[in-house]
Amino acid sequence: MEVMNFLNEVTSRYPEAISFGPGRPYEGLFEVERIGYYLDAYKRYLSEELGRTPDEVRTMLFQYGRTNGQIHELVARALRNDEGIQVSPESLVVTVGCQEGMFLALRALFRDPLDVLLVSSPCYVGVTGAARLLNIETVHVPEGENGTDPETVRRTVAGLRAAGKRPRALYLVPDFSNPTGTCLPLPARHQLLELAEEDDLLLLEDNPYGFFTRTGSGLATLKALDRRQRVIYLGSFAKTCFPGARVGYVVADQQVQAPDGSRTLLADELSKIKGMVTVNTPAISQAVIGGMLLTHDFRLREANKPAADFYRENLAVLLDCLERLLPPERREAAGIHWNAPEGGFFLTLTLPVPADNALLEESAREHGVIWTPMRYFYPDADGDADGGAGPDQDPDPAPDSGGGHQMRLSLSYLTPQQVTEGARRLVALLERSCL
Amino acid sequence: MEVMNFLNEVTSRYPEAISFGPGRPYEGLFEVERIGYYLDAYKRYLSEELGRTPDEVRTMLFQYGRTNGQIHELVARALRNDEGIQVSPESLVVTVGCQEGMFLALRALFRDPLDVLLVSSPCYVGVTGAARLLNIETVHVPEGENGTDPETVRRTVAGLRAAGKRPRALYLVPDFSNPTGTCLPLPARHQLLELAEEDDLLLLEDNPYGFFTRTGSGLATLKALDRRQRVIYLGSFAKTCFPGARVGYVVADQQVQAPDGSRTLLADELSKIKGMVTVNTPAISQAVIGGMLLTHDFRLREANKPAADFYRENLAVLLDCLERLLPPERREAAGIHWNAPEGGFFLTLTLPVPADNALLEESAREHGVIWTPMRYFYPDADGDADGGAGPDQDPDPAPDSGGGHQMRLSLSYLTPQQVTEGARRLVALLERSCL
Incomplete structure (x- = not known):
């Protein structure tokens, strides 16, 4: 809720930045003309x-x-x-x-x-x-x-x-x-x-x-x-x-x-x-x-093949770019890593430094790239005590528990070209902040 | 919620009955073909x-x-x-x-x-x-x-x-x-x-x-x-x-x-x-x-003139029929009265006997006419204690407070012909139960 305001605000202040922020579906596959067609199909069915x-x-x-x-x-x-x-x-x-x-x-x-x-x-x-x-x-x-x-x-x-x-x-x-x-x-x-x-x-x-x-x-x-x-x-x-x-x-x-x-x-x-x-x-x-x-x-799964292909390509492009720009020896030395999801819209990138609002601001201003601090998806991210996990309910915390050093990168709303350029900018940010 | 179940059930058991029940708008003025037209008008505006x-x-x-x-x-x-x-x-x-x-x-x-x-x-x-x-x-x-x-x-x-x-x-x-x-x-x-x-x-x-x-x-x-x-x-x-x-x-x-x-x-x-x-x-x-x-x-008020005319006629027809079939001396002797709203979809009819589920059942079965017990719109109608008015909050109760002797008659979902016939049936019910 509240916590997303900073992201939205940064996005509106840097409209030219490439954004790995939104989890929205890609729009290029929508066709306005089809609305009437689908309505007619339903009426015929009735x-x-x-x-x-x-x-x-x-x-x-x-x-x-x-x-x-x-x-x-x-x-x-x-x-x-x-x-x-x-x-x-x-x-x-x-x-x-x-x-x-x-x-x-x-x-x-x-x-x-x-x-x-x-x-x-x-x-x-x-x-x-x-x-x-x-x-x-x-x-x-x-x-x-x-x-x-x-x-x-x-x-x-x-x-x-x-x-x-x-x-x-x-x-x-x-x-x-x-x-x-x-x-x-x-x-x-x-x-x-x-x-x-x-x-x-x-x-x-x-x-x-x-x-x-x-x-x-x-x-x-x-x-x-x-x-x-x-x-x-x-x-x-x-x-x-x-x-x-x-x-x-x-x-x-x-x-x-x-x-x-x-x-x-x-x-x-x-x-x-x-x-x-x-x-x-x-x-x-x-x-x-x-x-x-x-x-x-x-059969929506079949109908969604073009969309699935599109997201799959974006994910592959992002993983390729990161791999190429940050080869294993380089990222391991710096303490940077990411997961390689088998699908979906999102990927987690972990840094040796806080991935917080200050870094997001710098990222947008200096490097033209936007992402979502993973911290936003944890309880108390906006300082609200809402019954989040205390030590009792959290028996095996990961070292980066709390998401403070992580980014969520969403690739659903970009073209492969934007993903490539976005990855380049992201690595430029990392070079300044932790490489 | 729960309380409407009996009305719905009666309505489905007596599908041929004329129903003064639903508060839905009349459908005769809707045109399916217009949906696409309105969508296009909005797209043109954008x-x-x-x-x-x-x-x-x-x-x-x-x-x-x-x-x-x-x-x-x-x-x-x-x-x-x-x-x-x-x-x-x-x-x-x-x-x-x-x-x-x-x-x-x-x-x-x-x-x-x-x-x-x-x-x-x-x-x-x-x-x-x-x-x-x-x-x-x-x-x-x-x-x-x-x-x-x-x-x-x-x-x-x-x-x-x-x-x-x-x-x-x-x-x-x-x-x-x-x-x-x-x-x-x-x-x-x-x-x-x-x-x-x-x-x-x-x-x-x-x-x-x-x-x-x-x-x-x-x-x-x-x-x-x-x-x-x-x-x-x-x-x-x-x-x-x-x-x-x-x-x-x-x-x-x-x-x-x-x-x-x-x-x-x-x-x-x-x-x-x-x-x-x-x-x-x-x-x-x-x-x-x-x-x-x-x-x-x-200007929706102007656009709604045909609808307003339609509801106005229904209301006038219902009031006319009731007046004709139950002239003042007859209804006053029996303790029947109703209000004459200046508009809207609803009218209240008050009886000397309970307007309850039993009367509704008889009304649908014997006389082919359905209405809503006014009791449904009062607290605790379904036996639920939900903070309704106690004596303290109810300083000036009307004699029929609680709606037990009242019907809600809705005229929005009927044609004038149905209203006329429905009024005749309603009076037949009253003749059996309280005249």
């Missing part, structure tokens, strides 16, 4: 496939609609094809972007002041921000090189229970995490699912980047491996379709207890909350996304 | 009037956007023309329907457990539901025949302060209230504004029905009369454009203290919250509503 009359089509596009959405069946078909996730459309909630999905899930699950949300740390600010809005205590579970370590989660849960708290859920991005780019290995996915069952924990799986792999095929999602409804899947069309539609979804196929004591689907509980937040997701937005799903025969 | 390049237009339609919206200037122009409300575009927050606006305003204003929200009662369930979601205590201020009585508000505020509470704001629909149809007279509007200033209260003015008057011209809104930023105006395009866009807005031109102590515009505080709820209102939806505003030269 009339020709579902047999809706013109009056009924009008109602679906213009009127208040079903709280949990009208494209839930189309989304369920795409999930089956793209992720091997088999769920009934009734367990889906179509939301105003993935952010609303997080917000609804948190509001539904966290009812008691003793309930605690675990987040893989460093963490996407959207989920910690939503938790703060709802006065939910968050505890940060530090990531390793391969993302969330199940053993660390287990110890954290045990420590919290011993302290009288109730760990309810763990939020994580298993595939190409924002901000670090890490990817959770398959064995760890199975371990997390077992742990969730044993420790009565829910896993909030957020998966905006899963299609964008260097190898072309990714790992199975937690939800695809979930046999006991331990995973709430937070879906987004922001990167696989486009952000301006603000359409996301939640898969909430858990049986839960309603406030009146009866058993119900978690999706139905989310619906009651959504009715009081946005009533329903805009029909026009749903129609455009529905039209895209129809047009691509419910 | 390129021709604002001089945006094709790439910039693409960004505005497809990418993440400004949290508080991109059509705020267009909305401000319409507010000036239609309502005489003069506000800077920066004090507007474009929201996912008016519901999100309520939610954001409540979250921003209510930070302390002692803070209390006053609601004009009976009350639209959207605002009491949002308050419940945020654990905000609500106190119900009973309406009179002319809506919210300023003296009752003053006494309620004094009583709450004496009890150590902090009344922060009063929610009301001054024009043709949902559910009762009452309209606040001009002197009472001025008194409420004075009271708000004296008692340090904010007024949350919700105005979805203001254009739909029997006389053609309505009263000045509270916001148009507001000289001291006492009114937060909750705007909706659901009835004046269409609900499926889910576009509303909040006028929040108050200077407030940010959490860090600095002075800021309330709209900017709402922005921080919105970023954690929906990120931004879908660009496609904003574009369609923006296109409508442009097409109608920022």
Whole structure:
């Protein structure tokens, strides 16, 4: 929230700088003319496939609609094809972007002041921000090189229970995490699912980047491996379709207890909350996304090949440039290193010096290159005491725990040419500051 | 929330019944073909009037956007023309329907457990539901025949302060209230504004029905009369454009203290919250509503003349039918009466017998007509203790306080022919139950 202000401000003061800041999708693949085409595809589907009359089509596009959405069946078909996730459309909630999905899930699950949300740390600010809005205590579970370590989660849960708290859920991005780019290995996915069952924990799986792999095929999602409804899947069309539609979804196929004591689907509980937040997701937005799903025969992974190729090239170019400009002996002597994610939008660069606002300012002013201090994705980054990990909850801190010496480099919003030039400028900065 | 389930269930069991239930706008005036036209109008505005390049237009339609919206200037122009409300575009927050606006305003204003929200009662369930979601205590201020009585508000505020509470704001629909149809007279509007200033209260003015008057011209809104930023105006395009866009807005031109102590515009505080709820209102939806505003030269009141004529006729037909079928001597002997709103979607019918779920069931089954029990719009209607008015906060209860003997009749979703036939059926029900 607040913490991003400095980045935004630097970006506006140095408009000519190359920015590795924004995690936005590349725009070159969007076509304005297609909006009408997708809308028409959805209207044809309503009339020709579902047999809706013109009056009924009008109602679906213009009127208040079903709280949990009208494209839930189309989304369920795409999930089956793209992720091997088999769920009934009734367990889906179509939301105003993935952010609303997080917000609804948190509001539904966290009812008691003793309930605690675990987040893989460093963490996407959207989920910690939503938790703060709802006065939910968050505890940060530090990531390793391969993302969330199940053993660390287990110890954290045990420590919290011993302290009288109730760990309810763990939020994580298993595939190409924002901000670090890490990817959770398959064995760890199975371990997390077992742990969730044993420790009565829910896993909030957020998966905006899963299609964008260097190898072309990714790992199975937690939800695809979930046999006991331990995973709430937070879906987004922001990167696989486009952000301006603000359409996301939640898969909430858990049986839960309603406030009146009866058993119900978690999706139905989310619906009651959504009715009081946005009533329903805009029909026009749903129609455009529905039209895209129809047009691509419910196979967004395939439709996203050009985008995946684009991001893969950017990632390869950035890694190549860094490798070339900072060969092993040179970077090792200086204490510089970076990870080499298998996909996604982000990469972590670690320095021997603080990667703070002062260095960012110098970077933009002197070298024309912008990046995000990793510190922003840690608790208390803006000096706010919001229940971040204390020593008790942080049993195995990495040497650079807190992200103070790290940059998040995002490559989604640049062309390969800009990535090349940006890497050159970045190395110029490092030469001045730590080489 | 829960309480509406019975109504929905009855409606689905008796699909042939004529329903005075839904408060939805009439659909006969919507045209599916116009969606593309409005989108094009907005794109033309971006390129021709604002001089945006094709790439910039693409960004505005497809990418993440400004949290508080991109059509705020267009909305401000319409507010000036239609309502005489003069506000800077920066004090507007474009929201996912008016519901999100309520939610954001409540979250921003209510930070302390002692803070209390006053609601004009009976009350639209959207605002009491949002308050419940945020654990905000609500106190119900009973309406009179002319809506919210300023003296009752003053006494309620004094009583709450004496009890150590902090009344922060009063929610009301001054024009043709949902559910009762009452309209606040001009002197009472001025008194409420004075009271708000004296008692340090904010007024949350919700105005979805203001254009739909029997006389053609309505009263000045509270916001148009507001000289001291006492009114937060909750705007909706659901009835004046269409609900499926889910576009509303909040006028929040108050200077407030940010959490860090600095002075800021309330709209900017709402922005921080919105970023954690929906990120931004879908660009496609904003574009369609923006296109409508442009097409109608920022004069929605004029553009809504056909709709206003339609609702006016329905209201006149219903009042005529009731008058004809239940002449004064007949209804007075039986203890039946109704109000005659000057506009809007709703009318209140009072019976000598309970207008409860049992009567609703009989009404649908035996007489083929459906309506909403007014009880639904009172606190504790679903047996939930949510801080509703106790005797202390309810100094002047009307004899039918609690709505147990009242129906809400909505006429927005029917044709005049259906209204005529529905009135006949309704009187048949009354003949069986109380004549």
